[in-house]
Amino acid sequence: MTEFAQYVASGLVVGAIYGLIAIGFTAVYNVTGIVNFAQGDLAMLGALGAIGLTVAGVPLAPAVVLAALAVGLLGVVIERVAIRPAGPDVLRGIIITIGVGVSLQGVAVLIWGTDAQPLPAFSGEKPIDVAGVTVPPQALWVVGTAATLMAGLYLFFARTYLGKAFRACAINAFAASLMGIPTAAIRALSFFVSGLVGAIAGIIVAPIALMQYDSGIFLGIKGFVACIIGGFGNPIGAALGGLLLGLLEALATGYLSSGYKNAIAFVVLLAFLFARPGGILGELEQVKR
Amino acid sequence: MKRVVLLAAALAAVYFSGRGYLVNLAVVTALFALPALGLSLLMGYTGQISLGHAAFVGLGAYASAILAKSLGLNPWLALALAVVATTAVAWGIGWLVFRLRGHHLAMATLAFGIIVHVATVEMRGLTGGQDGLSGIPALSVLGLELGTDRAIFPLAWLACIAAILLAENLVRSPAGLTMRAVAENEAVAASFGIAPDALKRRIMAISGFYAALGGAIYAHYLGYISPGPFDVGFSIRLLLMVALGGFAGIWGVLFGVVFVVVTSELLKPLGRFDVVIYGVLLVVVMIYCPRGLLDGLRLAVRAVGRRFAGAAGGGRA
Numbered sequence: 001m002t003e004f005a006q007y008v009a010s011g012l013v014v015g016a017i018y019g020l021i022a023i024g025f026t027a028v029y030n031v032t033g034i035v036n037f038a039q040g041d042l043a044m045l046g047a048l049g050a051i052g053l054t055v056a057g058v059p060l061a062p063a064v065v066l067a068a069l070a071v072g073l074l075g076v077v078i079e080r081v082a083i084r085p086a087g088p089d090v091l092r093g094i095i096i097t098i099g100v101g102v103s104l105q106g107v108a109v110l111i112w113g114t115d116a117q118p119l120p121a122f123s124g125e126k127p128i129d130v131a132g133v134t135v136p137p138q139a140l141w142v143v144g145t146a147a148t149l150m151a152g153l154y155l156f157f158a159r160t161y162l163g164k165a166f167r168a169c170a171i172n173a174f175a176a177s178l179m180g181i182p183t184a185a186i187r188a189l190s191f192f193v194s195g196l197v198g199a200i201a202g203i204i205v206a207p208i209a210l211m212q213y214d215s216g217i218f219l220g221i222k223g224f225v226a227c228i229i230g231g232f233g234n235p236i237g238a239a240l241g242g243l244l245l246g247l248l249e250a251l252a253t254g255y256l257s258s259g260y261k262n263a264i265a266f267v268v269l270l271a272f273l274f275a276r277p278g279g280i281l282g283e284l285e286q287v288k289r
Numbered sequence: 290m291k292r293v294v295l296l297a298a299a300l301a302a303v304y305f306s307g308r309g310y311l312v313n314l315a316v317v318t319a320l321f322a323l324p325a326l327g328l329s330l331l332m333g334y335t336g337q338i339s340l341g342h343a344a345f346v347g348l349g350a351y352a353s354a355i356l357a358k359s360l361g362l363n364p365w366l367a368l369a370l371a372v373v374a375t376t377a378v379a380w381g382i383g384w385l386v387f388r389l390r391g392h393h394l395a396m397a398t399l400a401f402g403i404i405v406h407v408a409t410v411e412m413r414g415l416t417g418g419q420d421g422l423s424g425i426p427a428l429s430v431l432g433l434e435l436g437t438d439r440a441i442f443p444l445a446w447l448a449c450i451a452a453i454l455l456a457e458n459l460v461r462s463p464a465g466l467t468m469r470a471v472a473e474n475e476a477v478a479a480s481f482g483i484a485p486d487a488l489k490r491r492i493m494a495i496s497g498f499y500a501a502l503g504g505a506i507y508a509h510y511l512g513y514i515s516p517g518p519f520d521v522g523f524s525i526r527l528l529l530m531v532a533l534g535g536f537a538g539i540w541g542v543l544f545g546v547v548f549v550v551v552t553s554e555l556l557k558p559l560g561r562f563d564v565v566i567y568g569v570l571l572v573v574v575m576i577y578c579p580r581g582l583l584d585g586l587r588l589a590v591r592a593v594g595r596r597f598a599g600a601a602g603g604g605r606a
Contacts, residue, residue, distance in 0.1 A: 035392040085576045090391045091338055095532060096575045098340070102525055103568030109561045217521065221403070224396055232392075263407060266400040273389055273397055 002132040007254040008247065013139040013208070015246020016146035020201035021223030022230065022238035023153065024194035030170035030233050031190040034083060034093040038101035039198055040220020041108075044213065046071040046199025047206040048108055051117045060122065068199040075195025076188045084187070101216065108213040116210035119203070138207045145204050149197060150239050157235070166190070170233075225269045292540060293450060300446055304439075313438045314550060319445035320507050322546045325530040326452050326539065327499030332528075333537030334460055335492045336472025337387070338395045341402025342500055342527050347409060347519030348375045349501025350508040351416055354425045357509070364428045368505045372498060379497020383490035402524050409516040421515025428509045441510040448506060452499055456539050459495070468492060469537075522564075529571050535581020544583060 021043055028036045036042075046067050053063035082100050086092050121138045128135055157163040168176040169186045177183045202211065202219065209215070226245050230237025245268060252264045303311050324346050331337050352371035357364045386397045409416045416422065427436035428444070435441045459465055467488055470478040475485045508514045526549060534545030549567075556563040578585025 035395075037395075082572050082576065091336070092575050092579070094338060094392065094395045095528065096572050098525060098528070099568045099571030099575065101568070102522075102571065103565050106561065106564030106566075106568055109564065114561075217403075221396070221400065228393075228396075263404060266404050269400050270385070270397065273393055274385070 003254070005131075005133045007250045009133050009135055009139070011247035011250030012243060013135070013142050013246070014205075014250065015226075015243035016143050017201050017205045017219070017242070018222045018226045018245050019239040019242025020146050020149065020197055021219055022226035022242045023150065023235050024198040024201070025223055025227050026233055026235045026238045027190045027194040027197070029227075030235075031166065031173070032079075032083065032187055033088060033090075034097065035224070036191075036194065037094060037097040037220065038078070038104060038216075039194065039223060040218065041101040041104040041216035042071050042075060042195050042198040043202030043219050044211060044216035045074070045104055045108060045202070046195075047119065047202035047211040047215075048112050048117060048213075049199070050203045051119045051206065051211070052112065054119065060120065064200075064203050067203060068196055071199035072192045072196035075191035075198075078195075079188050079191035083191075084184075101220070105213050105216065112213065114213060116212040117206075118210060119206035121207040122204075136208065138204075142204045142208070145200065149200060153193070153197070153235070162189075221269075222265050225265050225272075228269060228272045293454065296450065296453075304442055309438060312442055314554065316438050316442055316445050316510070318546055318550050319442075319449040320503050320510075321527075321530065321550060322449050322543055323452055323503030323506075324500035325527050325534075325542050325546050326449075326456055327496035328527050329531045329534065329536060329539065329542040330456055330459065330468075330499075331492050331496040332531055333535075333542070334465065334468045334472060335489060337390075337489055337492075338398065339493075339496070340395050340399040340521070340524055340528070341405070342398075342496070343519045343521065343523035344402045344405035345375055345379055345497045345500035346504035346507075346523070347405055347516070348378060349504030350514050350519070351409060351422075351504075352501075353505035354422050354508040354514055355415060357426050358422060358424060364426050364509050368428065368502075368509065371505050372501045375501030375504075376494050376498040379500075380490055380494040382497075383493030387486050387489045387493070399521070399524075402521055406516055406520050409519065416516070419516065421513060421517075423513040425508055425512045425514065427512060428506075435510065436512060441506070445506055445510070448502055452502070453539055453543070460537075460539070464488075472537075525571075526567065529567055529574075532571060532574050533582045535578075535584055538581060541581045541583060545581070548582065 021039060024039050024042070025035060028034060028039075049067035049070060050063050053067060054060055058066070078100055082096050083093070086096050121136065122141045123137045125136065128137055128140070155163075157167055165176070165181045166186055166189065168179065168181055169183055169190075173183050176186075202216075222245060223242070226241035227233075227238050228241070229244055230239070230241030245265060248268060249261060249264050253261045300315065303315050306312075324342055327345075328339060328342050331339055349371050352374055353364075353367045356362045356367035356370055360367075362370070382401060386394060386401070389397055410418055412418075427434040428441075429435060430444075433440065435444055460468070467478065467483045470481065470483060471485045471488055478485055504519075530545040530549050531542055532545070533548050534540075534542035536542075552566070553563055556566060574582055574585070578588075
């Protein structure tokens, strides 16, 4: 039983990260109709940026904030320079965001090399013991940050004026523009939010999982799988999908084998794509266009 | 046909120039061109994205190497079996993934590519894991082993030219028209009596055939393979070659392959910088030259020329 609880605990921690990345995907997808294949690379860049700043002598807290904001702004730049000129074509969007992701990885290699980089844990390494289940203190940071961020985003979308404009664009960008909503600015905002959330996800997980230039691919794919599980374009589904994927992965790794840990996400992906492309919460028709 | 003759003449010039470096580059070009042409048939002409094409190259290479080395089959037989098997796998993958389209298709093919790559790393007993397989027997013709650049050159380019002719025939045939119809609009194509899914599976199989052939020749030519060259990065480089060539255009894609091979040689002194260049190039080509680099350059030259002509004629365009 303790063993099971241990797996569940570690699964929820990883799942929170997948959920955050999935929310990043969702923010961009809902407003622009583009799946940003560079989403995982933004998380990687956030983590490596924060690490770089702490190595340069910046205290941890400002380093985290600076790195997250910088990646958010980078998202805006990417939207302006690479996404907007390309138009709405799906295939072009995919290839362009892949190109962006590859460039980001290349830049990361140039700056940080190919070695994995460590980030010091936010509050020490001493494991916390709760009824036989041991968790590193960083796990609490991960779950706490993810929960705060998700709640904050929910309030932003549901309660604020800007959030309402955002949702209007997601429902129908053309009609929103007729209502006087500056859709271009909202698109930029969606990339800012997704960059910010992605970077924070990368940063808070960095002390647990080492980050290197190509960590982004796996983070990105797992975030995408979380989106698929939850139904693409549904932020609450994305968060739940992330948690579910994290749980599945932790349990399968614990009880089956650890060598194929990464394969589990793909099996789940393929299973959902073929059996239930609309996800658990999504509408089937909308996705299977 | 004229182009094929010109290509053959250029190749003969390279072959008899006696410059080992040029011959080596030409062999590399041929081996990249095979999977790139296959990807062009699938992406350019049929409009279906694949982000896992390196997997088919890897499957062809590993299957042929394992059959020849571990089972001791004649390398030619191993190559043929490997190519046929990979073609069948490609058809099967097509049966799975073409239920999806757009982003979902892209992610599913990417996942397939990563699964194959992980499998080649993890299945140490069969593939040798990260260390790879060495001592793969070379193909031989009349006792002559095709293990060097000069020896493999004729075979690699014969295969490549055959692939070009086949592809040209295919896209000019009625089947080629149905491919374009499916790429344009599946619903309309279906209303004409074309079965889009069956067609896509068939093109996927042909595409897998091309990729596996390139991979298998590569394995016997080098005598050593490891999982590294068949990773997602290679799939993306194939994508770049096809994008540079304007997706639908056999000769354009060949140009894209040459361009990537030559630039990667030129960028070697810069070390890891090449990845950034590839990424940026992919974005720039997709935005500004959706019909390929050559077409984009032609348009740019014409626009500049017009501006100059306009300036000479009183500044009014």
